[in-house]
Amino acid sequence: AHQETLEILKSEEAEECGGIIHCFSGDYEMAKACIDMGFYISIPGSITFKNAGRLREVVEKIPLDALLVETDAPFLAPEPFRGKRNEPAFVRYTAQKISEVKKIPFDRVAEVTGENALKAFKIKSS
Secondary structure, eight states: OHHHHHHHHHHTTGGGTOEEETTOOOOHHHHHHHHHTTEEEEEOGGGGSTTOHHHHHHHHHSOGGGEEEOOOTTSOOOTTSTTSOOOGGGHHHHHHHHHHHHTSOHHHHHHHHHHHHHHHTTOOOO
């Protein structure tokens, strides 16, 4: 489905408007192609799962200014809540894992991904 998604985005000239790739689960090549088309890569709580090595590799390689953090609530609750109902308060666990993977402070992840969200949704900060 990832290749089909890229083909649709290209055929619809999605780079003209950009956007967000929700609940990203692709590989680095897909992430790079989406970023090159002006999309943000939104990282769900599944990055905290033991078997999420590919997603952690993507996060390690792509720039922080291309990332968003999401909960995908009520699904994909991060560890230590896996299997339970996800909620917005758990987004910090996803951001913490991004911080660990990228080896940068949590506050920096929160700051930059917050700025990215404002840009992605075209919200002016005060």
